[in-house]
Amino acid sequence: MYRLFHIVQKEFIQIARNKAILPLMTVVPIVQLIVLTFAANNEVKNVQLAIVNHDQSTYARQLIQKIQVSDRFILVSTPRSSKEADALMQGGEVDIVLTIPPKFEKRFYQLKSGKIQLLVNAINGQQATVGASYLSSIIQSFNKEIRSDAAPQLFVQKVNPIPRIETTNSYWYNQDLDYKYFMAPGIMGELVTILVMLLTAMNIVREREIGTIEQINVTPIKKWQFILGKMIPFLIIGFVLLTIGLTAGKLIFDVPFRGNLGIIFAYCLVNLMAVLGLGLFISNLSNTQQQAMFTTFFFVIIFILMSGLFTPIESMPKWAQYLTIPNPIAHFVNVMRSVLLKGSGFSDVWFNFWVTGILAIIFNTLAVWSYRKVS
Amino acid sequence: MSAVKIENISKSFDTVLALAQVSFDVLKGELFGLIGPDGAGKTTMFKILTTLLMPDQGKAYVEGFHTVKDYKKIRRIIGYMPGKFSLYQDLTVEENLNFFATIFNTSIKENYHLIADIYGQLEPFKKRRAGNLSGGMKQKLALSCALIHEPKVLFLDEPTTGVDAVSRAEFWEMLGRLKAKGITIVVSTPYMDEASLCERIALIQTGKILSIDTPEHITNAYHKPLYAVRSDDFFRLMKELRGQHFAERVEPFGEYLHLTTKDQITEHEIHQYIQSQGHSTIELSAIEATIEDVFLDLMQAN
Structure with missing residues (x-):
């Protein structure tokens, strides 16, 4: 134990002296948490819109006004002809072209259906589909308004007998659908995992690159002491990072803490064990810090993109959904969101616990096995 | 043990x-x-x-x-x-x-x-x-x-x-x-x-x-005749000696050349040869072998 204590102490001195690692561990995560939480917002805003108005009527103007009031749309242009509008779409300047045909108002009063055309630029998938549905709902409600307010006498017989289904929504666990509440906990989990994995992967390989591992290898230091001596400091760093992240999340975004924070820290321990094992495994297989860096990047990018942090796992193809099972970040993101926002208890996140536990056993076995191979 | x-x-x-x-x-x-x-x-x-x-x-x-x-x-x-x-x-x-x-x-x-x-x-x-x-x-x-x-x-x-x-x-x-x-x-x-x-x-x-x-x-186990030699034109001397049939090995050792000869030539004859090549300020003396001489000799033998 005495020896282990000194190895851990040595590791901490080295970390504290490293000018690159210290800011990497403190400033960078907070900046990322703030920037990503604000930027990674799935709400569709600022859809670029062009309106071709062939009918200079009151209704046409009212509809345009109604659309302009919404903060989701920016009216960039009102071209005179469809040709001009097509050119704008071709040039990528607008996401949606709305065309109001001639005699739009007149046809309405003649009790014929009024037709409106929506051209949607589907290259930007989310902007297009979500934007189009927002726009449709605006047009629908406008339709309802003019039928009931502006011309009730025209529709007296027709409107009343038609029954309607009215839907009202309530968003559980996140009343106002505030994306920041949704993103911040996930990003915290992701940041802790990535940083610890990267730092661990670079560590042993650094000793090999500088040659210090040779001096260590001729001493009676035991393998478990050496590996544990490397793991303990990074476990502690991981916990400090999580604490910083949670504090920042509360102070800056006022993220609700509905569940038990103990569950989060307990899960963090299991998760870090898995990630440390993977980091050490990568470190053992690499000869240079550069190799370790690139291998870690490969894993990190897959882990993040398939973690359900930015795109929901449920909308991935079936095979990709299975691939998220051995992904420690996916579990961390899920635990953070469930416990913080929903107040989930231990039994609700039990699946995440045991899968991550198995990952920890697999990765650490690989780490110990590969360490023997090399030395 | x-x-x-x-x-x-x-x-x-x-x-x-x-x-x-x-x-x-x-x-x-x-x-x-x-x-x-x-x-x-x-x-x-x-x-x-x-x-x-x-x-x-x-x-x-x-x-x-x-x-x-x-x-x-x-x-x-x-x-x-x-x-x-x-x-x-x-x-x-x-x-x-x-x-x-x-x-x-x-x-x-x-x-x-x-x-x-x-x-x-x-x-x-x-x-x-x-x-x-x-x-x-x-x-x-x-x-x-x-x-x-x-x-x-x-x-x-x-x-x-x-x-x-x-x-x-x-x-x-x-x-x-x-x-x-x-x-x-x-x-x-x-x-x-x-x-x-x-x-x-x-x-x-x-x-x-x-x-x-x-x-x-x-x-001490080095039995071949060995001389330290130098002159005013060090590199020409080295090249010339290396071309001679009596020289087994010529190696630069700091300011001197170490010349290992085959048995049949005397110190006097070497001196005469160097002089005949137009060198001046010639120094030539028989010396004891160093480790490096032995090493180079063993290396060549292998």
């Missing part, structure tokens, strides 16, 4: 044969030198003896322990100073020494007597990071760290490479004092002039041992 015993050790890396059937013994308390140029196999030998590498063939023992089977026991009783500086550059002098002491379950205080005259010179800089030390000081720190647990056998792989002449001389004095304390020392060096400071040496070249003996015996 010998401190180190090596029996028919061979080791290859892919297709390169680093050590071929090497055998030798190092006696207890001996200062033993492994002398050879870069790439001769010295470092490979050290890595096998310090249990960092396994030999392909043969056996090696350190203090009676087998280097493969008893590697854990060996690691407790040896001190190793690798050729490349491998202490923590971001730790201070004191932290490095302290760290290696605690790994061996000892303390600086306990074994201070062993390193007193080496570490004593470093103590004014004990708060300085190892990476900021000069070459000579780094080497003293590495030696202190290798000694802190009172090893029985000390393995020093090219400890004086890249160190200035004064520090080199100092370092050999230190080794002499350590030897007096009863520590067996195996040291390798590419510098032939350091060979005479060892009690016994092994000359090694491309993985083979050329000769093992005391430096005196090795040089």
